[in-house]
Amino acid sequence: MKTTKWFSMMVALVMVLTIAAGCGNNAGGNAGNEPAQTDTPPADGPKELEGKLVVWTFFDQVKEMGAKFEEKHPGVKVEVNIFPGDQYQTKLLSAMQSGNNVPDVFDLERGYIGKFIDANFIADLSAMGIEEQLTDYIPYVRELGRAADGTIRAVSDHSSPGSFWYIRENAKKYLGTDDPDQISEMVGSWDKIIELGKKVYEQSGGKAYLMQNAGDVFDIAAYNTEPWVKDGKLNIDPKWKTYYETQQQIRANNVDAKLGFMSAGWGNALNDGTAVLSAMPAWATFMIDNKDDKAVGKFGVAKSPEGFYTGGTYRGIYEKSPNKELAYEFIKYIASPEWQEYNLGKTGNMPASGKVYQDNMDTFKVNLLGDQNPMKIYYELVNEMPGIAPDKYGEEVLSKWRKVAGQGITDNTSYDDVVASFKKEVKNAFPDIQVD
Numbered sequence: 001m002k003t004t005k006w007f008s009m010m011v012a013l014v015m016v017l018t019i020a021a022g023c024g025n026n027a028g029g030n031a032g033n034e035p036a037q038t039d040t041p042p043a044d045g046p047k048e049l050e051g052k053l054v055v056w057t058f059f060d061q062v063k064e065m066g067a068k069f070e071e072k073h074p075g076v077k078v079e080v081n082i083f084p085g086d087q088y089q090t091k092l093l094s095a096m097q098s099g100n101n102v103p104d105v106f107d108l109e110r111g112y113i114g115k116f117i118d119a120n121f122i123a124d125l126s127a128m129g130i131e132e133q134l135t136d137y138i139p140y141v142r143e144l145g146r147a148a149d150g151t152i153r154a155v156s157d158h159s160s161p162g163s164f165w166y167i168r169e170n171a172k173k174y175l176g177t178d179d180p181d182q183i184s185e186m187v188g189s190w191d192k193i194i195e196l197g198k199k200v201y202e203q204s205g206g207k208a209y210l211m212q213n214a215g216d217v218f219d220i221a222a223y224n225t226e227p228w229v230k231d232g233k234l235n236i237d238p239k240w241k242t243y244y245e246t247q248q249q250i251r252a253n254n255v256d257a258k259l260g261f262m263s264a265g266w267g268n269a270l271n272d273g274t275a276v277l278s279a280m281p282a283w284a285t286f287m288i289d290n291k292d293d294k295a296v297g298k299f300g301v302a303k304s305p306e307g308f309y310t311g312g313t314y315r316g317i318y319e320k321s322p323n324k325e326l327a328y329e330f331i332k333y334i335a336s337p338e339w340q341e342y343n344l345g346k347t348g349n350m351p352a353s354g355k356v357y358q359d360n361m362d363t364f365k366v367n368l369l370g371d372q373n374p375m376k377i378y379y380e381l382v383n384e385m386p387g388i389a390p391d392k393y394g395e396e397v398l399s400k401w402r403k404v405a406g407q408g409i410t411d412n413t414s415y416d417d418v419v420a421s422f423k424k425e426v427k428n429a430f431p432d433i434q435v436d
Contacts, residue, residue: 050075051326056095056103057081058088059313061347065157068342069333076326085109096121096318104321105330108154110144110312114390117147117154123317126151128328133335140223141352143387145314154314157334158349161309161378162220162281164302168370170273171300174200174208180372184303187277190217190246193305197255200276209257209275212266214247214409216279218402219261220308227388228397233434234426236419240401244418247409262287271295277302281310282350282378288368297370307381350378393430400425 055062055078066078081103083091089112095102096119108116116122125145130152134142138159145154164187168178175183175196187193197210225237250256257275259266267287269275280287288295315334317327333339340351341360348366351357361375401422408418427435 048075049073049326049329051323052077052079053105053323053326053330054079054081054103055105055107055315055330056083056088056092057107057313058083058085058109059107062107064346065334065339065343068339069330072333073329078330092116099320102318102321104323104327105315105317108314108316110160110314111395113144113154113314114392114394116316117145117390118149118392121319122147122153123319123321123324123327124151125153125155125317125328125331128324130155130328130331130335133332136354137335137352138354138357138382138385139387140309140382140385141312143389144312145316146389148389148391154316155331155335156312156314156352157340157343158283158312159309159352159378159382160281160283160312161307161350161382162279162304163374163377163381164277164304165270165280166277166300166302167273167298168300169298170208170276174204174210174276178300180300180302180377183300184377187302187305189305190250194246194249194253194255197250198253201254206254208273209255210277211250211256212259212269212275212278213261214250214256214258215261215402215406216256217243217247217250218405219279219310220304220306222398223308223385223388224306227391227394228401229391229393229433232432233436234397234423236422240405241415244405244408244415247405248412251409251412279304279308282348282374283311285348285366285368290368293367296367299368300372301369301374301377303377303381307384309382309385350375350382354379354383393433396429397426397433400429 053076055066057080060082062082063080066080070076070078089109092106093116134152134155141156141159142152145152145156147153164183166178166183171178171183175186177183186196193210200208200210221239221243225239226235228235251258257265257269259269259275261280262284266278270278270280270287271289288299290296315331317324317331321327335352337353337356337359340353340356343349344351344356344360344364357375357379361373361379364373364375365371366374404422404425405418407413423435426433
């Protein structure tokens with residue numbers, strides 16, 4: 001927030017208010033020092049933002065984000081540098097550690113945010129006032145940007161929720177209805193899914209499956225469990241046993257088509273209905289073939305047994321940036337309903353702001369879904385999820401479990417044997433984690 005100073009200009013007590021440079025909009029309205037009281041109004045309004053920001057990302061849509069910020073603040077230039085995703089993390093870490101050629105603002109992907117979030121080169125956004133901007137945020141989105149010391153270090157503008165997508169015609173054929181509320185009830189638990197999946201396989205003569213892959217259970221469970229490491233020790237949430245046994249039953253009863261997420265076969269099944277339900281995030285609709293608008297109104301969305309999300313992009317500020325105040329205004333902008341509502345209408349990306357959900361859930365449409373309002377379903381699901389701060393181990397340990405448990409489902413291995421193999425993997429990869 002800008003700081004105001006009063007200067008005496010004349011012995012006759014004529015006072016003129018001057019405003020310090022480097023100010024910006026203050027959405028909170030109560031941060032910083034209180035201005036001195038006066039009956040004389042400021043001669044000028046708030047000074048417009050000026051300066052240049054350098055933003056590093058792996059995501060090309062950030063260019064539009066920068067352009068919209070420039071449109072709002074014509075005195076600002078946002079230079080967006082996009083690097084290939086497979087090189088970005090290494091390039092960013094190298095720049096931050098050396099302090100050479102560093103950006104003012106940088107993106108962090110969900111898969112590795114835990115490696116960066118506690119670093120001393122990431123600015124403390126809580127100290128700058130960001131908590132006030134995030135009061136209406138979806139809890140897990142807000143908490144994923146929180147460091148071990150309890151401060152917010154990075155912010156996302158979206159929530160990346162998932163759900164079950166289905167072709168309406170196929171749902172009517174195999175489930176007897178295409179109504180999203182009825183289907184949500186039919187698949188409201190894993191036990192219901194297994195029984196329903198048996199019927200779909202049998203009634204189709206083995207030509208159709210209810211789900212794409214038993215691994216969907218894993219994806220839905222991934223962020224509904226306790227952290228993998230607690231007090232330096234490997235922690236295997238007891239819920240993983242239930243999830244694993246559920247996957248075994250799905251595979252044994254022909255409930256799934258055994259198609260990996262985002263594989264070519266997965267995309268084909270999504271579009272031709274070989275699998276009735278496809279668990280996927282809201283941003284994955286690019287996998288739907290909508291050439292000549294042939295998929296308009298073709299799909300519906302139903303709830304999954306638990307809320308889940310896939311991916312996510314967060315933005316932080318370099319601690320030693322000479323443009324920290326301007327960079328903070330940029331972060332505030334992406335956290336604002338103004339940007340997120342625009343982004344929702346332009347891309348269909350589900351917001352991080354609960355207010356944007358609430359304001360649009362009765363009116364927002366996706367042409368693929370016809371008259372259905374998917375935000376109602378997403379909003380209920382995302383608010384069920386726990387808010388857990390990231391750590392440097394979480395995603396990599398999770399990937400070890402995915403690998404070992406996935407092979408275990410394929411080989412029909414017992415849960416105890418899977419756990420034993422998993423512990424060996426973790427012990428070899430992370431010698432600093434205590435494994436009992």
